[in-house]
Amino acid sequence: EAGVAQSPRYKIIEKRQSVAFWCNPISGHATLYWYQQILGQGPKLLIQFQNNGVVDDSQLPKDRFSAERLKGVDSTLKIQPAKLEDSAVYLCASSFGFRGSSYEQYFGPGTRLTVT
Amino acid sequence: AQSVTQLDSHVSVSEGTPVLLRCNYSSSYSPSLFWYVQHPNKGLQLLLKYTSAATLVKGINGFEAEFKKSETSFHLTKPSAHMSDAAEYFCVLYSGGGADGLTFGKGTHLIIQP
Numbered sequence: 458e459a460g461v462a463q464s465p466r467y468k469i470i471e472k473r474q475s476v477a478f479w480c481n482p483i484s485g486h487a488t489l490y491w492y493q494q495i496l497g498q499g500p501k502l503l504i505q506f507q508n509n510g511v512v513d514d515s516q517l518p519k520d521r522f523s524a525e526r527l528k529g530v531d532s533t534l535k536i537q538p539a540k541l542e543d544s545a546v547y548l549c550a551s552s553f554g555f556r557g558s559s560y561e562q563y564f565g566p567g568t569r570l571t572v573t
Numbered sequence: 574a575q576s577v578t579q580l581d582s583h584v585s586v587s588e589g590t591p592v593l594l595r596c597n598y599s600s601s602y603s604p605s606l607f608w609y610v611q612h613p614n615k616g617l618q619l620l621l622k623y624t625s626a627a628t629l630v631k632g633i634n635g636f637e638a639e640f641k642k643s644e645t646s647f648h649l650t651k652p653s654a655h656m657s658d659a660a661e662y663f664c665v666l667y668s669g670g671g672a673d674g675l676t677f678g679k680g681t682h683l684i685i686q687p
Contacts, residue, residue: 461616490674499577499663499677500617513674548617562675564609564617 459483461565463549469571475537478568482530482551488512489526490562491534492548500548506532536570544572575600575668579678587686592651594681596664599645606647607665607675608638617663623647634658659685 462481470476482489488507492500503522504514508529517524521540526532536543546567554560580595598604608620621632628640638649647664664678 497679499665499679500675501677502674505674550617561619561622566614566616 461549461551461563463547463565463568465568466566467569467571469573470539472541472572473538475535476539476570477533477535478547478549478570480532480534480549480565482532482549483563486551486553486563487529488552488554488560489532490550490552491524491532492550494546494548494567496545503534539570539572541572544570546570575604575666575676577664577666577676577678579662579664579681581681582679583682583684585684585686586654588656589653592649592654592658592683594649594662594664594683596647596649596678597645598647598664598666600666600668602668605667606638606640607667608632608636608647608649609663609665609677611661611663611680613660620649620662654683654685656685656687659683 464479468476490505491503493503494500503517504524505512506526509526522536524534546569548567549565550562552560552562576599578597586592605624607622609617610620611617620636621630621638623630623640631637636651638647640647661680661682663680666676
């Protein structure tokens with residue numbers, strides 16, 4: 458079975474520029490997550506989708522970050538404008554179900570963003 | 574509030590010796606706990622999970638962990654380290670109070686000496 462796909466794998470931009478990341482979850486997985494992993498820290502949940510609806514975006518900096526999951530499959534995470542502190546690895550994960558720890562989250566390889 | 578504390582940022586062991594990675598948690602709800610491993614430039618992989626069944630949980634690659642409610646701990650062990658075990662390990666909490674986002678510890682970098 459194909460895993461979670463993310464692109465690009467690496468991105469370097471200057472501060473105040475905008476950037477977008479793409480994620481394609483495992484086929485049939487209803488739930489999709491975006492995490493931010495700053496160097497030396499564990500991933501932090503940014504936003505969670507159930508199909509194409511947002512379940513939790515409480516930790517998403519909404520003044521600069523946005524995300525969508527049109528048609529309940531692929532998802533895009535955007536940062537506009539980027540700040541130096543946004544330098545991190547952005548991880549996408551998906552799971553089959555919702556509301557239950559029995560649904561394992563499968564992670565993609567991540568997109569490493571460097572803001573200069 | 575939910576939190577996870579990994580007590581060691583780095584652990585170094587010799588190949589063939591036991592591994593112990595320590596994790597403590599705090600949760601307002603009955604927790605589910607996980608250990609994930611992250612190899613360089615690869616995605617996070619689930620090693621094992623505890624979801625209120627047996628307190629001793631066996632995972633992949635010879636790893637196991639024991640849930641101790643009285644100590645709020647979920648330490649990861651392996652009897653004999655292998656060079657391929659060198660990676661970053663994350664203790665993760667799912668508290669079930671709301672959405673399904675996981676709370677990660679800061680990670681423990683496991684170094685295997687030849």
